Every structure is written in C-alpha cells, then in structure tokens.
Amino acid sequence: METYYLIDFENVHNEGIANIKSMTKTDHMHIFSTQNATNINKDVFWINGDIKSHLVPAKKQSLDMHLVSYLGYLLGIHGKDCCYVIISKDKDYDNIVKFWKEEGYQNISRKEKLPGNEPVQKKTKQAGSQPKSNSQTANGRISAGMAYRLDGKDRCELNIFIQHNLVNRGYDHSSANRICKYVVTHCNDERMLSGIHNDIKKDFENYSDVYGDIKSILEDFVQSKNKDTKRESRVRSFFGQHFKKKVYTDCKEEIIQTILNAESKQQVNNGLSKLYTDGEVVSHIYKVVQPLIKELPGK
Known part of the structure; x- marks a missing residue:
C-alpha cells in the first residue's frame, strides 16, 4: 500500500526522520519546514526514494496550515486506498486525523517519528493473563x-x-x-x-x-x-420489511450497497442523493434507515 508521510520538520527535526533510510518504493516523504528550521540533514536527499521538501513562510501556524492543506490535496488525488501519516509531536493534528476518519478515511494517523526497521518488541504478558485462544x-x-x-x-x-x-x-x-x-x-x-x-x-x-x-x-x-455477513443479512431483511414501493425496489441493490459501504452518516445521505433527484424520497429513506446507521459517525 502506498504511504504518504507529511513531516512537520519544525516540530520533530532530524530526530523525527532518523529512520528515513528504511523507506520503501511505496513510501513518499513530504518534509515541511520554514526558514526557522531549515537545517535538514542534506544526506536524506541522496537517498533513492520519493522525498520532497516544502519551504513555507515563517508565520504563526503557517507550517501547520500548509501541511494540512497538502494533506487534503493528497486525499483528493489518491483517495482511501493509501495511508497518510503526519509526523509531529503536536497533538493538535489529532483533531485533523479525527475529522478525516469521520469522513471515511481510516488510514490516517499521527506519529512522533518515522517508523524504522527495529525488531518489534513484544510486551511481557502479566502473570495470570490468559492467551486469546489456544x-x-x-x-x-x-x-x-x-x-x-x-x-x-x-x-x-x-x-x-x-x-x-x-x-x-x-x-x-x-x-x-x-x-x-x-x-x-x-x-x-x-x-x-x-x-x-x-x-x-x-x-x-x-x-x-x-x-x-x-x-x-x-x-x-x-x-x-x-459481522459483515450478519449486517448484510440484517440490512436486506430490513429493506424487505420497510421498502415495498416500486420507487424503492427499483434501486434496491444500490440502496443496500450504499448503507453497507458507508463509513459515515453523511456518506449514506450523499449516496442516496446520487440515486434520487427527489429530496423527499432521499429524506424518507434516510429517516427510515436510522436504526441501521446509528453506529456510524456523524449527525
């Protein structure tokens, strides 16, 4: 899977990108810095990989805004089939991560440094703890x-x-x-x-x-x-009980797939709006299917 790293260099400095040599062909680095923090280790640009540097104006929250703006640009181009990682110790980015997750982009996260090739250390199990299963x-x-x-x-x-x-x-x-x-x-x-x-x-x-x-x-x-199989069975049963008119049955599969594939309530509404030009029909379906989508994020 392609992974795009957006690095707040002003926050993490060279320590945050110390593992950059571990990058693979599917990793893409975007290093954001200002004139106040331009001491990037020049050796990184000799590494055989997709590494780009972005020098932005040194104003209050300028780097943050440029980085977040570029994140939106990448999401628009590459969509949900890629991973996006913000490298920063600044927890304010977590609000951005949360926002995009609620919009259905689950492969977004924030880390304090680039992951490296160190062997994964396993936590010692506490005494008396039971394994998940034999x-x-x-x-x-x-x-x-x-x-x-x-x-x-x-x-x-x-x-x-x-x-x-x-x-x-x-x-x-x-x-x-x-x-x-x-x-x-x-x-x-x-x-x-x-x-x-x-x-x-x-x-x-x-x-x-x-x-x-x-x-x-x-x-x-x-x-x-x-769980997906059980949910699909429930959605199909629910549809059969509540949508018997032709205006609904003509788009049965499309409605069902809209509900099953949606990762937020907004996506359900958007999907229904693409199926029907009549806002009243969309509103009725959306209201009736509330029991099926109550666990989804959004209003």
Missing part, C-alpha cells in the same frame, strides 16, 4: 472463516486489513508489505497457514512472534467478515 482453536477458526476462494476484491481487502493492523502493531512498512505478500499468496491454499508460516520463517528471525501476530490479525479479519 493454537488449535485459532487455526480452526481461521481455516473455517477463510474456507472460500478469495477473488481480486477480497484479496485487496485482506491486504489492506493486514497492512493496517501490522503498522498499528509497530511493524515498519517494508516488513508489513512482505508479510502481506506472503498472506495474499497463500490465502487460497488448502494449507494456507502452513504456507504463511514457512515464508515468514525464512524471512524473520523472530518468526514465531510475527506468525503469532498474523494469526491474531487473521482471526480479527474472519470475525470482521462474519
């Missing part, structure tokens, strides 16, 4: 949940899910990309877990920890898919 039970749940042939769309969804969760667990993007490749390669194999395990063992010294993380993430993926 190995055999976990294997069974994963195998049962993945016992269907994943097509291109399914594999893409699986890749994004694993990539996102690995990064959240502290893996650098290079490692996450390789692990995703192994999972997607074997996702339709009869002995999927065995194939993933063997590839990870060849690549990582701490393969046991990595494999454990992958199994945990795959369990979450299977559980998520089960």
Whole structure:
C-alpha cells in the first residue's frame, strides 16, 4: 500500500526522520519546514526514494496550515486506498486525523517519528493473563472463516486489513508489505497457514512472534467478515420489511450497497442523493434507515 508521510520538520527535526533510510518504493516523504528550521540533514536527499521538501513562510501556524492543506490535496488525488501519516509531536493534528476518519478515511494517523526497521518488541504478558485462544482453536477458526476462494476484491481487502493492523502493531512498512505478500499468496491454499508460516520463517528471525501476530490479525479479519455477513443479512431483511414501493425496489441493490459501504452518516445521505433527484424520497429513506446507521459517525 502506498504511504504518504507529511513531516512537520519544525516540530520533530532530524530526530523525527532518523529512520528515513528504511523507506520503501511505496513510501513518499513530504518534509515541511520554514526558514526557522531549515537545517535538514542534506544526506536524506541522496537517498533513492520519493522525498520532497516544502519551504513555507515563517508565520504563526503557517507550517501547520500548509501541511494540512497538502494533506487534503493528497486525499483528493489518491483517495482511501493509501495511508497518510503526519509526523509531529503536536497533538493538535489529532483533531485533523479525527475529522478525516469521520469522513471515511481510516488510514490516517499521527506519529512522533518515522517508523524504522527495529525488531518489534513484544510486551511481557502479566502473570495470570490468559492467551486469546489456544493454537488449535485459532487455526480452526481461521481455516473455517477463510474456507472460500478469495477473488481480486477480497484479496485487496485482506491486504489492506493486514497492512493496517501490522503498522498499528509497530511493524515498519517494508516488513508489513512482505508479510502481506506472503498472506495474499497463500490465502487460497488448502494449507494456507502452513504456507504463511514457512515464508515468514525464512524471512524473520523472530518468526514465531510475527506468525503469532498474523494469526491474531487473521482471526480479527474472519470475525470482521462474519459481522459483515450478519449486517448484510440484517440490512436486506430490513429493506424487505420497510421498502415495498416500486420507487424503492427499483434501486434496491444500490440502496443496500450504499448503507453497507458507508463509513459515515453523511456518506449514506450523499449516496442516496446520487440515486434520487427527489429530496423527499432521499429524506424518507434516510429517516427510515436510522436504526441501521446509528453506529456510524456523524449527525
């Protein structure tokens, strides 16, 4: 997955980009600085990668506004299929991250420095803590949940899910990309877990920890898919009970997919508005489906 880093150099300085040599072909760096903080280590621009420097006016909150503006520009171009990471210790950016997440862009985050290639350190389990599940039970749940042939769309969804969760667990993007490749390669194999395990063992010294993380993430993926299936069943049943007129049944699938794919209430309303030019019809549908979308962010 392509990842765009927007770096508040005035805030993190060279320490915040110390791991820039770990970047991969899918990483894109945008370093924002002012005349008050231009001592960027020039060696970074000799690194073979997509690194751009943006010098902005040295005024109050000027860098913040330029960085956030450029974030909106990137979102408009690349959409939801990419990751966006603000590198800064300034927690005010968290409000921007929250705003875009509520608009449906889940792959946005703020970190205090660029992730590196350090081995992921595992937290020591507290005495008396119980594992999430025993190995055999976990294997069974994963195998049962993945016992269907994943097509291109399914594999893409699986890749994004694993990539996102690995990064959240502290893996650098290079490692996450390789692990995703192994999972997607074997996702339709009869002995999927065995194939993933063997590839990870060849690549990582701490393969046991990595494999454990992958199994945990795959369990979450299977559980998520089960929830999606139950939700779709509920939405279809709800539609059949409440929308019997032709004006609704003619767009049955479009309405259902709008509800299922929406990541905010605003997206539901926008999707319905694209289907119908009659505002009263849109308003009626939106009002009736409130029980189905009450958990979505927005008003």
